[in-house]
Amino acid sequence: AQSVTQPDIHITVSEGASLELRCNYSYGATPYLFWYVQSPGQGLQLLLKYFSGDTLVQGIKGFEAEFKRSQSSFNLRKPSVHWSDAAEYFCAVGAYNQGGKLIFGQGTELSVKP
Amino acid sequence: NAGVTQTPKFQVLKTGQSMTLQCAQDMNHEYMSWYRQDPGMGLRLIHYSVGAGITDQGEVPNGYNVSRSTTEDFPLRLLSAAPSQTSVYFCASRSTGREFFGPGTRLTVL
Secondary structure (H helix, E strand, C coil): CCEEECCCCEEEEECCCCEEECCEEECCCCCEEEEEEECCCCCEEEEEEECCCCCEEECHHHCEEEEEHHHCEEEEEECCCCHHHCEEEEEEEECCCCCCCEEECCCEEEEEEC | CCCEEEECCEEEECCCCCEEEEEEECCCCCEEEEEEECCCCCEEEEEEEEECCEEEECCCCCCEEECCCCCCECCEEECCCCHHHCEEEEEEEEECCEEEECCCEEEEEC
16 A cells, blocks of 8 residues: 655754654655645645655755665755744655645654754 | 635534535646645545546545536535534645645634
8 A cells, every 4th residue: 555654743853953854655656755844824835856866855945855765765854953944744655647646644743942 | 826725714614514615726737636634644635636527536535525617626515514524625736746735724613
């Protein structure tokens, strides 16, 4: 079955510290992978995506993610967290053929302490 | 471009009432979808459409109907609301390589 797992429901990091959010997936075909961010009361904003090519992808707001096929993972990283990064982060996997569905993980809530 | 718009932003219903959540996009995207977001469960796909006149079920379709008469609009209908449908609903449209999400509708069913 196709699924996405984000093992950490809630993470707290200090401002300026590094961040890694984990994402593991189960998908039959070559997946397209995404990270979205949701600020409180807001919709979802795309941070970055991986379709093919270089397995290290850069996104907005200084985020990056690395696709590791052997580990079925697509972890999100940021070298130095800012207070404004506090939000909920969703990993998603899908197929971008016609009708391809996007499957989301449960989300990881990030808190940033001063 | 307004992007993806949703109305209303908030709604309170009583059990058994019906209503339609509106979704519109002005980007001429063929693919549109509806998700519900519940705490600890991420976003789950309700229904989706690959173009006008074509719809299909997602992961959690029960209790919801959709239709797609135009490329722009993709309304979601609750025929008889239940407390289990209390959630935040997001509409999205798809361009090459990404979804565009609307701001959401927060629905409470009493």
